[in-house]
Amino acid sequence: MEYITVDGIEVPALGFGTARMNGYDEQYRAVSTALEIGYRHLDTAQMYGSEEAVGSAIADTDLDREELFVTTKLAPGNRDTEAVHDSTAASLERLGMEYVDLLLIHSPNDGIDHEETIRAMNDLQEEGSVRHIGVSNFSVQQTAEAMKYSETPIVTNQVKYHPYKSQADLLAFCIDENVMLTAYSPLAVGDVSDDETLTAIGQRYNKSAAQVALRWLVQQPMVSAIPMSSSAEHIRENFDVFDFELNDEDVRAIFDLQDGLPDDLADRLDI
Template sequence: MEYETRSGTEVPAIGLGTWQMDTYTAYESVATALDLGYRHIDTAQAYGNEFGVGRAIAEAEVDREDVFLTTKVLPTHRSVDAIVTSVEESVERLGVDAVDLLLIHWPNPLADLETVMGGLNTAIDRGLARHIGVSNFGKDRLDRAREYSDAPIFTNQVLFHCWWPQRDLLQYCQANDILLTAYSPLANGAAIGDPLLSEIGERYGKSSAQTELRWVTQHANVVTIPMSTSRGHLRQNLDIFDFSLSRDEHDRITRPSYYRTGLSMLRGQLGL
């Protein structure tokens, strides 16, 4: 496993995302992932599966302090009190004293960003979270969030894959010591079987999915949270740190495409 370290905290470069998992599925997947060696788990209030995630962590033969746990606040919570109350409820569902990382899930144009960041900071002050961050923020909004926050912005969790490499945002994060947490790194499955990824991966005895995940994790300041419910795929996703892509291979894989990104997002929304 490789790690990124921010604010004295090590974050495993590969974690497990639990989007589109119900509580039971999340329980099964997190339990399997922890058994295989995962120590980075991501959930959200919007997913409705925090109870299952927390139960899997509680029952695992892994110390709580060894698991980096993230949850995300619904952006419909627009006041400090509403945000803090929702985090108290999340912590209770998860069965933990605090989460390691608390994010606002996406920008709400009706919410005051300074108030939102105040709510996240209050959650830290009350011992409900160790670190805070944002999700789905562009560079300008991320810059303003930093201005409004007393605590450092630990991460910005965003869509990131070889067809959506987010170069400007990544450079901003790298310049300001902010992690970029990549969700949907396999482009909702579109990267699986991609001819170029398959060709390059074959040189290393790796699948197209493993090659794409290595492309993601070879970026400085980037960690990722691919979603999987299959024990075999979970094991394969973890098995990517015994090879490195060359600069030429890395550059060839990077193929920005609005078209392919749009198709992959539609695929994800339809659950294909």
């Protein structure tokens, strides 16, 4: 496993996502499999309906809580002070935990001042039920505003990022500001599997197109990825991306699948 150091903590660069799963049984089996394989970074959210399954799967292992990095997110309606406190308490009850490692604002909500939400999240940090905070689906400007409002570091911005979806401006910002960019849908909901460029690159490393896509992400500074799968085979395959490294030519070829690699980002990636 490789790690990203941010706000004095080491976060596993590869995590396991739980969005779009079909009910408790599938969620529980998938998370249990992921934990058995070696995933220690788990991502859930109030609106996913997976917190209970994540908590149960963890409880049924012999893992110590401190070995895990668990993220959940505030649902869109839970943004005022009271809702932040109450909904986080409910999340912790479903998870069966005393704290979460990371609490995110799930997406921007123009109807609620982000400052109020972030202040309430800071209060939870002071109480100890939340260790770190962040945002999701925020623009560069919105992320900068969140950083201004918060008394503590904004640890991550979780956004859709994969070989066909450029996040060049945000990634440059995150590298400069020491903010982790967490990539959800890193395999483009499976679309990368048949990609000719990724397949050709993978053949040189004896890896699948999906493994190449994940390696491309976690090889970038400040980027973590949280692939989701209910298939034990795919969960294991996605985890097997730390025994090879893409060369600069391969990295550029994958950036060419989107908008290419801007010069300023290439400098930050040292390519």
